[in-house]
Amino acid sequence: xxxxxxxxxxxxxxxxxxxxxxxxxxxxxxxxxxxxxxxxxxxxxxxxxxxxxxxxxxxxxxxxxxxxxxxxxxxxxxxxxxxxxxxxxxxxxxxxxxxxxxxxxxxxxxxxxxxxxxxxxxxxxxxxxxxxxxxxxxxxxxxxxxxxxxxxxxxxxxxxxxxxxxxxxxxxxxxxxxxxxxxxx
Amino acid sequence: xxxxxxxxxxxxxxxxxxxxxxxxxxxxxxxxxxxxxxxxxxxxxxxxxxxxxxxxxxxxxxxxxxxxxxxxxxxxxxxxxxxxxxxxxxxxxxxxxxxxxxxxxxxxxxxxxxx
Numbered sequence: 001x002x003x004x005x006x007x008x009x010x011x012x013x014x015x016x017x018x019x020x021x022x023x024x025x026x027x028x029x030x031x032x033x034x035x036x037x038x039x040x041x042x043x044x045x046x047x048x049x050x051x052x053x054x055x056x057x058x059x060x061x062x063x064x065x066x067x068x069x070x071x072x073x074x075x076x077x078x079x080x081x082x083x084x085x086x087x088x089x090x091x092x093x094x095x096x097x098x099x100x101x102x103x104x105x106x107x108x109x110x111x112x113x114x115x116x117x118x119x120x121x122x123x124x125x126x127x128x129x130x131x132x133x134x135x136x137x138x139x140x141x142x143x144x145x146x147x148x149x150x151x152x153x154x155x156x157x158x159x160x161x162x163x164x165x166x167x168x169x170x171x172x173x174x175x176x177x178x179x180x181x182x183x184x185x
Numbered sequence: 186x187x188x189x190x191x192x193x194x195x196x197x198x199x200x201x202x203x204x205x206x207x208x209x210x211x212x213x214x215x216x217x218x219x220x221x222x223x224x225x226x227x228x229x230x231x232x233x234x235x236x237x238x239x240x241x242x243x244x245x246x247x248x249x250x251x252x253x254x255x256x257x258x259x260x261x262x263x264x265x266x267x268x269x270x271x272x273x274x275x276x277x278x279x280x281x282x283x284x285x286x287x288x289x290x291x292x293x294x295x296x297x298x299x300x
Binding site: 012014015017018021026027029033039043046047050051053054055072098115116119120124134138139140141165169 | 196197199200202203204205206207208209212213216217219220221222224227237296
């Protein structure tokens with residue numbers, strides 16, 4: 001399907017580009033947000049990524065999937081934006097040392113809506129590259145190989161980041177939920 | 186018991202459905218408008234490049250014609266004020282202009298990504 005719309009856009013049909021916007025905007029936004037942790041910056045990064053994709057569409061050779069190629073642009077733009085504004089959060093260094101309260105079962109404590117809220121909050125509080133790895137692997141369900149292709153990280157780098165991300169996320173959720181427990185009881 | 190953070194399935198379940206939705210309803214329309222502008226800009230840019238090449242070639246031909254005409258008149262006695270120095274200066278000036286413009290034009294033409 002993507003190939004058909006790529007041909008249409010390359011033949012000058014601008015409206016055909018709407019297909020890509022409609023199809024990938026949410027995933028692109030999720031990725032950009034995991035890096036930038038701000039909805040306005042994420043929107044700008046996604047917008048810029050789409051414009052770059054439009055400009056360079058003629059150079060897309062189809063060696064990888066369009067989505068992989070496009071998300072690589074989104075990630076690059078988000079990282080560029082992060083570098084530009086120097087917004088990298090260095091929160092978890094202090095938090096990784098939190099005491100492990102044992103097996104935490106988020107489903108027992110909060111409802112599904114609250115769960116989503118806490119997960120969003122936890123993702124916002126972990127470093128950008130860890131949040132990105134987590135988003136790509138668990139939310140977007142890409143393989144390690146695809147993540148390597150999109151980010152330019154090595155395979156071992158992806159695995160290390162995923163391990164760190166899980167740990168950071170786990171600690172962050174523990175911290176948030178222990179506060180929740182305190183307010184509940 | 187295995188810690189949660191080493192449990193792939195636990196994380197997959199935990200994070201499933203955590204995809205965000207673009208919260209700006211006007212994003213799509215705004216982006217397409219931007220893309221349209223970009224397309225027009227590119228169109229205009231390509232047209233300007235074509236015109237630049239046309240005027241460059243016309244200028245170059247005119248320059249060559251001027252030099253040929255000047256050297257022709259240089260031999261006639263009524264145009265004796267055209268010394269060899271003036272003719273040489275004109276040739277050097279025209280050659281330099283051609284080189285400088287050609288360099289710029291080549292750069293712009295082959296770096297179209299930066300329009």
